Amino acid sequence: MKNSGYYSQFGGAFIPEILVPTFDELESAYLEARDDEAFWQEYLELMSTYSCRATPITLLDNLTEQLGGANIYVKREDLNHTGAHKANNVMGQGLLTKRMKKTRVIAETGAGQHGVATATMAAKFGFDCTIYMGAHDVQRQRPNVFWMEQMGATVVAVKEGSQTLKDAINEAFRDWVTNMDDTHYVLGTACGPHPFPEMVSWFQSIIGTEAREQMLERTGKLPSRVYACVGGGSNAMGIFSGFMDDNDVELVGVEAGGRGRGSGQHAARLAYDDASVGVAQGYKTFFLQDHDGQMQDTHSVSAGLDYVGVSPILSHLHETKQVRFEAATDDAVVEAMQRTVRYEGLIPALESSHAFAQAYKEAPMMSSDDNILINMSGRADKDIFTVADAVHDPKWKDFIIEKADAYRREMNNG
Amino acid sequence: MAKQETKLELSIRAAREKKDILLMTHIVLGYPSFDDSLRVVEDMVKAGVDLMELQIPFSEPMADGPVILKANAEALKAGATVDQSFEMAEKMAKEFDIPFLFMTYYNILFCQGVTSFVERCKSIGMQGCIVPDLPPAEGQDYLDAMHAAELAPIHIFTPNTPEQRMRFLSDNSSGFIYSVARKGVTGKDTAFSSELETYLAQCRNNTGLPLAVGFGVKSPEDINFLRGKADIAVVGSETIRVMEEKGVAAVKPFIETLVA
Numbered sequence: 086m087k088n089s090g091y092y093s094q095f096g097g098a099f100i101p102e103i104l105v106p107t108f109d110e111l112e113s114a115y116l117e118a119r120d121d122e123a124f125w126q127e128y129l130e131l132m133s134t135y136s137c138r139a140t141p142i143t144l145l146d147n148l149t150e151q152l153g154g155a156n157i158y159v160k161r162e163d164l165n166h167t168g169a170h171k172a173n174n175v176m177g178q179g180l181l182t183k184r185m186k187k188t189r190v191i192a193e194t195g196a197g198q199h200g201v202a203t204a205t206m207a208a209k210f211g212f213d214c215t216i217y218m219g220a221h222d223v224q225r226q227r228p229n230v231f232w233m234e235q236m237g238a239t240v241v242a243v244k245e246g247s248q249t250l251k252d253a254i255n256e257a258f259r260d261w262v263t264n265m266d267d268t269h270y271v272l273g274t275a276c277g278p279h280p281f282p283e284m285v286s287w288f289q290s291i292i293g294t295e296a297r298e299q300m301l302e303r304t305g306k307l308p309s310r311v312y313a314c315v316g317g318g319s320n321a322m323g324i325f326s327g328f329m330d331d332n333d334v335e336l337v338g339v340e341a342g343g344r345g346r347g348s349g350q351h352a353a354r355l356a357y358d359d360a361s362v363g364v365a366q367g368y369k370t371f372f373l374q375d376h377d378g379q380m381q382d383t384h385s386v387s388a389g390l391d392y393v394g395v396s397p398i399l400s401h402l403h404e405t406k407q408v409r410f411e412a413a414t415d416d417a418v419v420e421a422m423q424r425t426v427r428y429e430g431l432i433p434a435l436e437s438s439h440a441f442a443q444a445y446k447e448a449p450m451m452s453s454d455d456n457i458l459i460n461m462s463g464r465a466d467k468d469i470f471t472v473a474d475a476v477h478d479p480k481w482k483d484f485i486i487e488k489a490d491a492y493r494r495e496m497n498n499g
Numbered sequence: 500m501a502k503q504e505t506k507l508e509l510s511i512r513a514a515r516e517k518k519d520i521l522l523m524t525h526i527v528l529g530y531p532s533f534d535d536s537l538r539v540v541e542d543m544v545k546a547g548v549d550l551m552e553l554q555i556p557f558s559e560p561m562a563d564g565p566v567i568l569k570a571n572a573e574a575l576k577a578g579a580t581v582d583q584s585f586e587m588a589e590k591m592a593k594e595f596d597i598p599f600l601f602m603t604y605y606n607i608l609f610c611q612g613v614t615s616f617v618e619r620c621k622s623i624g625m626q627g628c629i630v631p632d633l634p635p636a637e638g639q640d641y642l643d644a645m646h647a648a649e650l651a652p653i654h655i656f657t658p659n660t661p662e663q664r665m666r667f668l669s670d671n672s673s674g675f676i677y678s679v680a681r682k683g684v685t686g687k688d689t690a691f692s693s694e695l696e697t698y699l700a701q702c703r704n705n706t707g708l709p710l711a712v713g714f715g716v717k718s719p720e721d722i723n724f725l726r727g728k729a730d731i732a733v734v735g736s737e738t739i740r741v742m743e744e745k746g747v748a749a750v751k752p753f754i755e756t757l758v759a
């Protein structure tokens with residue numbers, strides 16, 4: 086595995102010695118699966134029977150009219166089982182776990198979507214399952230924690246560091262260096278040591294392959310621009326991979342602008358100028374870090390984009406200018422989400438709403454001959470508490486207070 | 500790479516002439532404060548420690564368990580910087596006549612610039628480095644710089660490491676080999692068993708360098724077990740735990756029981 090997994094200067098495998106044989110094994114299993122056509126067939130079969138593939142594309146006709154520019158299409162990854170693109174990666178790694186004859190899976194999760202997806206996969210394939218989740222994220226994504234536990238997973242609230250995604254990744258590695266013999270670490274995004282960035286992007290490429298064909302079939306041409314939100318970068322790599330060789334298609338990655346440029350409270354590694362190249366969590370990329378190389382606290386309204394690093398493949402595509410990076414602020418994101426809910430009846434996750442926000446900003450400046458495509462990486466059921474707070478819904482508050490009172494009475498009587 | 504006998508290896512061999520096992524301890528610089536770090540090192544040297552590993556705190560210490568993890572986080576919270584770590588290490592290396600090593604994660608070197616980090620180590624009198632997330636395949640610049648500065652890059656053997664890989668790691672190391680006694684992170688218990696004995700014999704067979712053994716070493720019994728099987732016993736998390744539970748002053752008597 087010498088010096089493999091580099092995308093210009095980014096990537097690599099900066100792993101503790103104890104995991105070297107484990108990564109060798111994983112890389113071999115992955116390369117064998119890639120060479121084996123039957124593996125991909127099995128994967129497609131699984132995704133079309135267990136999840137909802139192929140997911141459709143939807144034209145947002147009301148908002149297209151309202152905004153008065155490009156025609157806005159949406160790739161519906163929210164229709165996957167468990168409500169996000171995360172299923173694509175997880176089911177693929179589940180099949181690999183079976184091939185490697187391991188019996189336990191672990192995963193980190195931010196928004197909880199990857200955790201839920203991993204827990205369903207473990208339930209289906211009969212694996213033991215432990216999910217690491219920052220304590221802060223456990224608070225803001227309780228509905229997902231509930232479902233993971235229902236599916237038999239152990240959810241560990243990580244209280245170290247910033248108590249978000251990066252800390253969950255560290256804890257998952259700490260588990261793995263002890264239990265690698267029977268355990269596979271299902272990393273949830275296109276980050277981490279080689280071969281994870283490449284392997285996760287491969288499983289997610291199912292999005293882009295479908296989307297390209299669907300746009301051609303539906304509109305007779307390729308879209309002018311494709312938008313995806315960027316946390317670690319897996320849904321973006323997934324949809325972009327379908328259009329990588331199409332020079333006329335502009336790819337736009339949208340990061341978490343949080344409280345805005347210059348605020349120090351965001352997770353924009355490529356769109357803003359605050360990040361620098363570093364090595365952490367096993368790979369080299371742009372990190373939000375200080376002069377000494379200590380990781381800084383990030384902020385986003387969406388747990389899934391609240392992360393210090395970014396896929397090394399996207400850092401490379403940023404440098405080669407094959408992808409343009411923008412950031413959407415918390416306020417713009419909530420607004421875009423509300424608009425999508427109100428006028429289209431679609432409910433994009435806060436993560437995905439970053440891509441919608443940027444697309445809505447640019448669409449009016451484009452022509453009605455242009456089609457644009459937004460990757461709706463997930464749906465927002467999990468965000469109900471966060472969104473209710475953001476929109477200050479009084480009826481929701483009353484409901485929660487009544488529910489809490491009822492539980493309290495129940496406990497006092499019991 | 501042509502193997503050189505570094506100053507570190509020579510001084511370990513010289514010390515072993517007089518003792519059947521050496522003791523290496525580990526502290527996190529700046530935890531709970533730099534003044535405390537200095538005091539603890541002074542006590543450790545007085546108590547008879549033979550060499551010391553100074554950890555430069557990092558925000559993502561992936562290979563460390565709860566005790567050292569917390570020490571890293573607290574040191575950073577108190578404002579510890581890499582410059583302060585160098586200043587403190589320089590003071591220690593000047594004042595105490597034992598070899599000092601840095602242990603830290605690769606990003607600390609990377610952000611300083613690998614070559615200037617290594618040259619700075621040399622100029623303040625450090626004798627080697629342990630960088631647990633930098634396998635030789637990713638670290639050619641580091642290995643070259645260490646070689647040029649005649650410092651010891653120390654690599655890790657684990658119970659999962661195949662023998663061929665042990666030889667490769669040994670070829671890329673100088674000073675000594677750090678062999679971890681079990682899987683997992685720092686700060687958990689280790690079974691000092693016949694299985695461990697077999698593994699240590701295997702380590703011995705695959706390197707000509709002195710052998711240090713760490714992870715879970717915390718009592719005179721553990722050190723007795725290692726006598727004859729290793730050159731250096733490494734006590735890491737346990738001294739930090741003792742300091743947390745009983746205060747800085749408790750470290751010296753604890754070390755004295757180990758070397759008695």
Ligand SMILES: Cc1ncc(COP(=O)(O)O)c(C=O)c1O
Nearest residue numbers: 316317318319320389436462463
């Ligand atoms: C719905 C959704 N979209 C996007 C992301 C961000 O991840 P990535 O950038 O890997 O697609 C997450 C992560 O949790 C998510 O849940």
